[in-house]
Amino acid sequence: MNENLFIGSSALAALAEIVRRPAISRVFVLFDINTARYCRPLLEKHLPEGYTPIEIPAGEEYKTLATCETVWTALTEAQADRHALLVNVGGGVVTDLGGFCAALYKRGIPFVQVPTTLLAQVDASVGGKTGVDFLGFKNQIGVFQEPLAVCIEPRFLQTLDPRQLKAGYAEVVKHWLIADAAAFARNRSIGIMLDDWTSTIQESVGLKQQIVRQDPLESGLRKLLNFGHTVGHALESYLLTQPGREILHGEAVAAGMICEAWLSHHKGLLSDTELDQIETFLFSIFEKVQFVTLETEAIAEYAQQDKKNSGSTINCTLLEGIGRGVYNQPVTLEEIAASLRYYHRL
Structure with missing residues (x-):
C-alpha cells in the first residue's frame, strides 16, 4: 500500500517537492475542462515552470479508451519518456483515467493523484485502482497501479456545487x-x-x-x-x-x-x-x-x-x-x- 499520502494544507507543498525531484524528466498535468478553470489557479504556484498541461472533456461519458488515446497522443507528441510524471487533477474520472493512461504509457510512468472532488478524495484516488468504461460497463478495462503519491487538499471542495459534494459523501457513508x-x-x-x-x-x-x-x-x-x-x-x-x-x-x-x-x-x-x-x-x-x-x-x-x-x-x-x-x-x-x-x- 502506498504510504505517500498527504491530506490537508500541506498536500500541495508536498506536490511541489515531488514534481521537482531530479529523477523526473518532464511534468505533465491532466485536467478536465472544469478543473482547468477552477482548480488550476490554486495549483499553479506548486507546479514547475514549463510543465505541459493536457486537457480532456469533463464527465463520465468521456471515461473511455478514445479519451485515453488523446492523452497518449499528447504524451507521445511531446516525446515524454519513461521518467516523465503525469499529475492527475480532477474527480474520479480524471484520477481513474489518468492513472490508467500512466500505467500503460511506455509500460508505465509515475503518476500523482490530486483529487478535487469529495468522491475522489475519499475513494477513487486512493487504493491503486485505475480504469475506464467500455461498451457501457463501468470500469470494464483497468489495472491496479499505485500512484507515486496522493495529494488531498480539502480547499478544492470549495469549487464544487452541492450536488457534487453530496455525491462524494455517499462513499463516506459506505465506509x-x-x-x-x-x-x-x-x-x-x-x-x-x-x-x-x-x-x-x-x-x-x-x-x-x-x-x-x-x-x-x-x-x-x-x-x-x-x-x-x-x-x-x-x-x-x-x-x-x-x-x-x-x-x-x-x-x-x-x-x-x-x-x-x-x-x-x-x-x-x-x-x-x-x-x-x-x-x-x-x-x-x-x-x-x-x-x-x-x-x-x-x-x-x-x-x-x-x-x-x-x-x-x-x-x-x-x-x-x-x-x-x-x-x-x-x-x-x-x-x-x-x-x-x-x-x-x-
Missing part, C-alpha cells in the same frame, strides 16, 4: 456502513453541513487504507468496498444509455446502498431497525433516483458484468449489521430487480 458503526451513529445527525472536511477525509481514507493494505488486488476483503456498487453500477450504467437521465456515481451508489441494504434484510442479515436507519439517513441527503418499474429487469441485467462475479454467479457485498460488511454473497438477477422495485416504491 461507515461496512466498517464503522460508531461513525455512522455519530454522524447521522450532522450530515454534510461541515465547515472543514479534513478530519472526515482522514477518517474515511484511513478506513479504506486498512482494508486495501490487507488485500491490495481485491481477492477477498477489499470487495467490502463495493457495497452499494453492484446495484449502483447497474443503475448508473443503464441511465448512461438514456440521454438526459445520467446521474452521478455517488447518487447511484446511494441508491445502490439502499437496494443492497434491502437485500441484506431480505436474506436475514440486517434488522428492520437497521434497514430503516440506513434508508432514512440516505433519503435525508439524496434525492430519489427516478426510473419506472418496467425498467428494473433491464437495469438488473447490467449486474451480470460486475467484476466481483464468479462465472454466472453474481456476488454482492451485503451487511450483516451496520458497520459489518460481508462479501461474496450470491444474489440472483431476480433479487436485484426486486431490490430495485423495493427502492422504487419507497
Whole structure:
C-alpha cells in the first residue's frame, strides 16, 4: 500500500517537492475542462515552470479508451519518456483515467493523484485502482497501479456545487456502513453541513487504507468496498444509455446502498431497525433516483458484468449489521430487480 499520502494544507507543498525531484524528466498535468478553470489557479504556484498541461472533456461519458488515446497522443507528441510524471487533477474520472493512461504509457510512468472532488478524495484516488468504461460497463478495462503519491487538499471542495459534494459523501457513508458503526451513529445527525472536511477525509481514507493494505488486488476483503456498487453500477450504467437521465456515481451508489441494504434484510442479515436507519439517513441527503418499474429487469441485467462475479454467479457485498460488511454473497438477477422495485416504491 502506498504510504505517500498527504491530506490537508500541506498536500500541495508536498506536490511541489515531488514534481521537482531530479529523477523526473518532464511534468505533465491532466485536467478536465472544469478543473482547468477552477482548480488550476490554486495549483499553479506548486507546479514547475514549463510543465505541459493536457486537457480532456469533463464527465463520465468521456471515461473511455478514445479519451485515453488523446492523452497518449499528447504524451507521445511531446516525446515524454519513461521518467516523465503525469499529475492527475480532477474527480474520479480524471484520477481513474489518468492513472490508467500512466500505467500503460511506455509500460508505465509515475503518476500523482490530486483529487478535487469529495468522491475522489475519499475513494477513487486512493487504493491503486485505475480504469475506464467500455461498451457501457463501468470500469470494464483497468489495472491496479499505485500512484507515486496522493495529494488531498480539502480547499478544492470549495469549487464544487452541492450536488457534487453530496455525491462524494455517499462513499463516506459506505465506509461507515461496512466498517464503522460508531461513525455512522455519530454522524447521522450532522450530515454534510461541515465547515472543514479534513478530519472526515482522514477518517474515511484511513478506513479504506486498512482494508486495501490487507488485500491490495481485491481477492477477498477489499470487495467490502463495493457495497452499494453492484446495484449502483447497474443503475448508473443503464441511465448512461438514456440521454438526459445520467446521474452521478455517488447518487447511484446511494441508491445502490439502499437496494443492497434491502437485500441484506431480505436474506436475514440486517434488522428492520437497521434497514430503516440506513434508508432514512440516505433519503435525508439524496434525492430519489427516478426510473419506472418496467425498467428494473433491464437495469438488473447490467449486474451480470460486475467484476466481483464468479462465472454466472453474481456476488454482492451485503451487511450483516451496520458497520459489518460481508462479501461474496450470491444474489440472483431476480433479487436485484426486486431490490430495485423495493427502492422504487419507497
